[in-house]
Amino acid sequence: MKISLFPYIRTLSLAFMMLFAGCFHYVNASATEKSQVVVGTSLVLVCDNDAVKKNILFNLDVKDGFIPLSMMGFPRSETYIQSKVIEATQALGFYHPQISIDEEERGGGLHIKVILGAVMHWQDVHLEVVGKGASDPVMITKIKQLPIKQGESVNHGVYQSFKQKLLNYYLESGYFDAQFVVNELRVSPELNLADIYWKLDTGEQYQIQQVQLMGSELSQEFLKRYVFTFVDQAYQQNNIIKTQQALNRSGYFRYATVVQQVDAIHHSVTVIYQLMDIQKYEFKTALGYGTDTGGKAAVTLTNRRFDDYGQHFVWGLETNKVEIKTSLTHITPLEGKNNDWVNRFSYQVKDDLLARTRTFSTGSVLQLQLNEHWFNQYGVTLAAEEISANTEIQSRLIYAVPNWHLDYISEVEPLTAQTGSHWQFDVRFSDDILSHPDFRFLQLEQRYKSILSISENWRFIFRTQLGYTMMKSDQFDRFMPSNYRYFAGGDVSVRGYDYQVLSPIDSDGIRLGAKHLLTASVETDWRFAENWRWAFFSDTGNAFNDWSHINPSSSVGTGLRWITPVGSLRFDFAQAFDEPNNWRIHITIGADL
Incomplete structure (x- = not known):
C-alpha cells in the first residue's frame, strides 16, 4: 500500500507557521529603558487635516499608536498600508494624496507623511423619486434638506449615510418595495469632480390588514388602550414601536414582542403582539434608610388582575421613625x-x-x-x-x-x-x-x-x-x-x-x-x-x-x-x-x- 506524506508535511508546515506567528513580536524600549512587549508596528502619522488623520488611523485599526499585526502574526506590508491610507483620504474627497512611508531609525516603527492636495467637489447632484411615496410631505422636506450640494467637498460617508437614511425612511413608512432603480456615482479624478444620479422607486405603501394581541388573560377591549396600530391604517414602524413600548411599560406584562407577517401580493401587513402576563400576585418587602426619617421598612401585596379589564388592588404597610402608615388602593383602568x-x-x-x-x-x-x-x-x-x-x-x-x-x-x-x-x-x-x-x-x-x-x-x-x-x-x-x-x-x-x-x-x-x-x-x-x-x-x-x-x-x-x-x-x-x-x-x- 502506497502512503502519501504530503498531508502530514502540509499539517506540520501550518503548525510551524502558527507557532512562529505566535512567538513573533516587536520590542520597543521605554523611557526608563525597561523593555515592553508590543504586538504591532509603531506609527507616527503626519497630516494637516484632523478629519483625514482620524480616518486614516481608523482605517489602519491603530490602537495605542500601533498598527496591529496580520492574522498570521506578521507586520502589515507597505502596499497594504498605502492602500488603506488612500481609501481613507478618498473617503473625504482627496484623490491625489502624496504619501511617504519611512522606517524609523530606532525601534523599527513607521513614519507616514500625507500631503493631501486638492479636494474633489460635487458637480451635478440629481435625485428623482417616483411611485406612491413621491408626494410624501415629510420626504419632500428631507430631500430639500439634502446634505449633498453642488460645489461642496465630496464626503463619501455623508453620501452613503444619506442614501441609507432615504431608503430607511420609506421602508419604515411601509414602502417595502422601495429601491434605487438608478444608482450612479461618477467620479472624475483628473477634474476633481463627482456626479450623483439617483432614481428611487418607492412602490406601493403597505396597509395594516390585521392587529392581533395574543397570550394574555386580559380582555381585548382592555389591551386595545395601549395600541397605536389600527386596521386599514398606513404602515408606520414608529406606531408599532410605540405600541410595544406602551405594553412593556404598562406593568401588566413580563414582555411584549412583535411579529410582522408581510403579504407582498396584497401589499398588506398583519401585526401580532405576543404577550406574557406578569404574575397575578406580587408580595414585596423593602428596607431602606433616609437621614430624615431613619430606617425604613415596607411591605406590599398586589393583585394585578382582579378581573380581565386590569383592575387591581395594592395593600401596603410602611414604617419609619416619623410615621407608620397602612393603605389599600384600588385602581380601575x-x-x-x-x-x-x-x-x-x-x-x-x-x-x-x-x-x-x-x-x-x-x-x-x-x-x-x-x-x-x-x-x-x-x-x-x-x-x-x-x-x-x-x-x-x-x-x-x-x-x-x-x-x-x-x-x-x-x-x-x-x-x-x-x-x-x-x-x-x-x-x-x-x-x-x-x-x-x-x-x-x-x-x-x-x-x-x-x-x-x-x-x-x-x-x-x-x-x-x-x-x-x-x-x-x-x-x-x-x-x-x-x-x-x-x-x-x-x-x-x-x-x-x-x-x-x-x-x-x-x-x-x-x-x-x-x-x-x-x-x-x-x-x-x-x-x-x-x-x-x-x-x-x-x-x-x-x-x-x-x-x-x-x-x-x-x-x-x-x-x-x-x-x-x-x-x-x-x-x-x-x-x-x-x-x-x-x-x-x-x-x-x-x-x-
Missing part, C-alpha cells in the same frame, strides 16, 4: 392610554415636630395622561384627623379637600434622563360647605427641576419649590392639618439642616409649620466614571408666614452619586451657613428629574 381611576383608604400615625397626628383618610383621584409628557389629576380627599400632645387630645377635625395636579416632564424615561425639565403644579382648597366652618383655605404649590448638560460629563441642575396658602392666621394655627403645613430642611429641601426644622416656632420652641414655602437649589455634577458622579451644590430657603420676613437659610455641600437602574443613590455632605462647625449627611435615592 379607564378608556385611553394610562388613564386610571384610583381610590385609596389609609390610616396614618405621624410623630412630627408639632404633635402626634392620627389620620384616617379616603381619597379618589382621576388620573389622565394627556400625552407622553403631560399628566393631569383631579381628586378629593376626605379625612378625620386627631391631634394630640403629651397624651392629651388637642383637636379633632373632619374635612374634605378637593385638589388638582398638573405635571409636565420633558423626558419619557426620567430615571435615565441626562437633560430635561420637570414641572408640577397643585391647587388645594376647602370651605365651610365641605369642612369645619373655620377650615377655609386655598393653597397653590409649584415645583420645578431642570437638568442642563454642559458637556459630555458635566451637568447643571436647578430646582425650586414655591408654596402659597391663603387662610386667616388664627384659623391656620388652630385647624390646618400638618400635611398641609409647610416645613423646610432635609434631604430633598435645604440640605445641611435637619428634617423640617425650618419653620415658625411657638413660645415653647415647637415648630408649627408655615403658610408659605420658598426653596431653591443649584448643583453641578461631574461624571468621573461609568456609574459615578461627584456633585457640588448650594441650597437656600425657608417656611414662613409673612412674605416680608422670608429670612432664608442657606447651605453648601458636596456629594457622591452612584447611578443605578432605579435612579441615583446620593450621599451628600452639607453645611448650614449658620452652623459652621456642623456637617450633616443626607442619603436619598430616586430619579434625577
Whole structure:
C-alpha cells in the first residue's frame, strides 16, 4: 500500500507557521529603558487635516499608536498600508494624496507623511423619486434638506449615510418595495469632480390588514388602550414601536414582542403582539434608610388582575421613625392610554415636630395622561384627623379637600434622563360647605427641576419649590392639618439642616409649620466614571408666614452619586451657613428629574 506524506508535511508546515506567528513580536524600549512587549508596528502619522488623520488611523485599526499585526502574526506590508491610507483620504474627497512611508531609525516603527492636495467637489447632484411615496410631505422636506450640494467637498460617508437614511425612511413608512432603480456615482479624478444620479422607486405603501394581541388573560377591549396600530391604517414602524413600548411599560406584562407577517401580493401587513402576563400576585418587602426619617421598612401585596379589564388592588404597610402608615388602593383602568381611576383608604400615625397626628383618610383621584409628557389629576380627599400632645387630645377635625395636579416632564424615561425639565403644579382648597366652618383655605404649590448638560460629563441642575396658602392666621394655627403645613430642611429641601426644622416656632420652641414655602437649589455634577458622579451644590430657603420676613437659610455641600437602574443613590455632605462647625449627611435615592 502506497502512503502519501504530503498531508502530514502540509499539517506540520501550518503548525510551524502558527507557532512562529505566535512567538513573533516587536520590542520597543521605554523611557526608563525597561523593555515592553508590543504586538504591532509603531506609527507616527503626519497630516494637516484632523478629519483625514482620524480616518486614516481608523482605517489602519491603530490602537495605542500601533498598527496591529496580520492574522498570521506578521507586520502589515507597505502596499497594504498605502492602500488603506488612500481609501481613507478618498473617503473625504482627496484623490491625489502624496504619501511617504519611512522606517524609523530606532525601534523599527513607521513614519507616514500625507500631503493631501486638492479636494474633489460635487458637480451635478440629481435625485428623482417616483411611485406612491413621491408626494410624501415629510420626504419632500428631507430631500430639500439634502446634505449633498453642488460645489461642496465630496464626503463619501455623508453620501452613503444619506442614501441609507432615504431608503430607511420609506421602508419604515411601509414602502417595502422601495429601491434605487438608478444608482450612479461618477467620479472624475483628473477634474476633481463627482456626479450623483439617483432614481428611487418607492412602490406601493403597505396597509395594516390585521392587529392581533395574543397570550394574555386580559380582555381585548382592555389591551386595545395601549395600541397605536389600527386596521386599514398606513404602515408606520414608529406606531408599532410605540405600541410595544406602551405594553412593556404598562406593568401588566413580563414582555411584549412583535411579529410582522408581510403579504407582498396584497401589499398588506398583519401585526401580532405576543404577550406574557406578569404574575397575578406580587408580595414585596423593602428596607431602606433616609437621614430624615431613619430606617425604613415596607411591605406590599398586589393583585394585578382582579378581573380581565386590569383592575387591581395594592395593600401596603410602611414604617419609619416619623410615621407608620397602612393603605389599600384600588385602581380601575379607564378608556385611553394610562388613564386610571384610583381610590385609596389609609390610616396614618405621624410623630412630627408639632404633635402626634392620627389620620384616617379616603381619597379618589382621576388620573389622565394627556400625552407622553403631560399628566393631569383631579381628586378629593376626605379625612378625620386627631391631634394630640403629651397624651392629651388637642383637636379633632373632619374635612374634605378637593385638589388638582398638573405635571409636565420633558423626558419619557426620567430615571435615565441626562437633560430635561420637570414641572408640577397643585391647587388645594376647602370651605365651610365641605369642612369645619373655620377650615377655609386655598393653597397653590409649584415645583420645578431642570437638568442642563454642559458637556459630555458635566451637568447643571436647578430646582425650586414655591408654596402659597391663603387662610386667616388664627384659623391656620388652630385647624390646618400638618400635611398641609409647610416645613423646610432635609434631604430633598435645604440640605445641611435637619428634617423640617425650618419653620415658625411657638413660645415653647415647637415648630408649627408655615403658610408659605420658598426653596431653591443649584448643583453641578461631574461624571468621573461609568456609574459615578461627584456633585457640588448650594441650597437656600425657608417656611414662613409673612412674605416680608422670608429670612432664608442657606447651605453648601458636596456629594457622591452612584447611578443605578432605579435612579441615583446620593450621599451628600452639607453645611448650614449658620452652623459652621456642623456637617450633616443626607442619603436619598430616586430619579434625577
